Every structure is written in structure tokens, then in C-alpha cells.
Amino acid sequence: MTGLRRLSFRAGTPADAPVLARAVADGFEGYRAWAGPAWRPPDEASPRGVRELRERLAAPGVWSRLALDDGRVVGHVLFEPARTHRDWDGLVPGVAHVAHVFVDEEWWGTGLAARLLEAAVVEARSQGYHAARLWTPAGQARARAFYAREGWRENGATRFEPGLGLDIVELTITLRDDESAENADTRRFTG
Ligand SMILES: CC(C)(COP(=O)(O)OP(=O)(O)OC[C@H]1O[C@@H](n2cnc3c(N)ncnc32)[C@H](O)[C@@H]1OP(=O)(O)O)[C@@H](O)C(=O)NCCC(=O)NCCS
Known part of the structure; x- marks a missing residue:
């Protein structure tokens, strides 16, 4: 089989943390192509990075999907409830x-x-x-073009992300209209 048909998909578990942390680290390595010679990628595959990702995968509300090619993870996506600040509850x-x-x-x-x-x-x-958001590096032109093509919109928010050492931009997508969003909020926080 060729292409996407050869892949299988499943949810991630805390046991996947080392593999997913390595995938993130490899992705960040690729940022060297545009981030400039002085930039150093964070080591997401460090013991601390793996531990934090393991905890994240076990946290309430976290959802992930892994794509596997003959048992090897070749891509993944993960979302969680948005927080007002990375380290706040x-x-x-x-x-x-x-x-x-x-x-x-x-x-x-x-x-x-x-x-x-x-x-x-x-x-x-x-x-x-009722909405989803993400942040991506301002210099990651491929990701920005990808998200735009997939219907995400940049809202003008930008900030320096110290953990990454790069400026990042925010993108959002509307998932439900306002009326259903009210019901959605209720379900979300009583569920
Ligand atoms: C970002 C990522 C998930 C996108 O997946 P992908 O398979 O590469 O995306 P696609 O090929 O479907 O789409 C990329 C789009 O960017 C365009 N593109 C590629 N390089 C570009 C560049 N340097 N500048 C602008 N656009 C670019 C492509 O033409 C394509 O758009 P099109 O379909 O309208 O022609 C993937 O590249 C990735 O995993 N990158 C490393 C990790 C990363 O940065 N993740 C996002 C962190 S938030």
C-alpha cells in the first residue's frame, strides 16, 4: 500500500511520551533552516521534557491522535483545554x-x-x-501557510516564547456558532 492508506491511527497514551517528545525535538531541529545560526532548539526529548509530556498525556481533557506507519509513529496531533497562561490553572x-x-x-x-x-x-x-487556537513560530512559514489553507486565521497576537527562543503568532478557528457555543460551554464544564 502507498500513501495515507498504509497508515493506522490511534490515541496517544502516557507510554508514548518518549516517542512523541523525540518527534517534537526533531521538528524543532528543522527550525534551524530558517531560525538563523545563533538559534538553539530546546531539548524536548530530555528526561524532563519526556516527563512533562507524560504528565500532559495523562491530564484531564487532553486528546491526541497518532499516525503509525508499520507501527512507527510518523505524525501526531494533541489538543487540551486552553489556559489563560501556560503555567496557570x-x-x-x-x-x-x-x-x-x-x-x-x-x-x-x-x-x-x-x-x-x-x-x-x-x-x-x-x-x-466553540473555538480552537494554536501558536506557531512567526518564522515557520510552512506551518503558517498550512494552517491558513486549513481555514485557521491569524488574529494579530504575537509574543516571544522564552522556552523556544522565538517569536510566535496565534491562530484561531471557529468550531461552533455563538448559540451552540453557550450550550457547549455548559457541557464542557459539567462533563
Ligand atoms: C507544519 C506541518 C505540520 C505541515 O504539514 P505539511 O505536510 O508540511 O503541510 P502541507 O504540505 O500540507 O502544506 C504546507 C503548505 O505550505 C506551503 N509552503 C511550504 N514551504 C513554504 C514556505 N517556506 N513559505 C510559505 N509557504 C510554504 C506549501 O506550498 C503548502 O501550501 P499549499 O498546499 O497551499 O501549496 C509540518 O510541516 C511539520 O510537522 N513541520 C514541523 C513541525 C512544525 O512546525 N509543526 C507546527 C508547530 S505549531
């Missing part, structure tokens, strides 16, 4: 935060990333979220 009502969209370079341009992102959007909508 406050939730942004009704908003999902897409934290990871990472695909191995050999699968770029195949439609896999679009398939994973769409699965996350469909799931977030069915869970009652």
Missing part, C-alpha cells in the same frame, strides 16, 4: 488549545498533517468547544 472557557501538530518530514505534503489537524478539529467540536 485558569481555563479559557470553550476554547481548545492545539499544542502539537508534528509530522515527519518524509510525510510532509502528503495530506497527513491535514488529516490529523482535521481529526482534532472534529473532535474538539464534538466535545463542545
